[in-house]
Amino acid sequence: MSKKFNNIKMYEYKDSIKLTDENELVEWIFTSVVMQDLDKKQFNGLAEHFAKYKDEKGVLNIPKQIGCFISIK
Numbered sequence: 001m002s003k004k005f006n007n008i009k010m011y012e013y014k015d016s017i018k019l020t021d022e023n024e025l026v027e028w029i030f031t032s033v034v035m036q037d038l039d040k041k042q043f044n045g046l047a048e049h050f051a052k053y054k055d056e057k058g059v060l061n062i063p064k065q066i067g068c069f070i071s072i073k
Contacts, residue, residue, distance in 0.1 A: 004073065006071065006072060011068055011070065015064050015065075016061050016062055017061075020054075020059055025047075025060065026046050
């Protein structure tokens with residue numbers, strides 16, 4: 001971007017999704033266009049895998065990072 005713009009500023013917004021049901025995460029994954037045509041049977045055990053990452057309160061914390069760039073040409 002610096003080849004075309006001056007004074008570039010990046011603003012980050014850090015957030016997370018907190019889930020208590022790992023099956024919701026699996027269902028969400030299969031709503032993506034990339035995953036829709038795959039055989040779900042190949043991913044048996046995925047919810048159990050995610051469950052291993054829950055914290056002591058039973059929450060699965062998934063970080064997400066969003067941001068934007070602002071500049072003047």
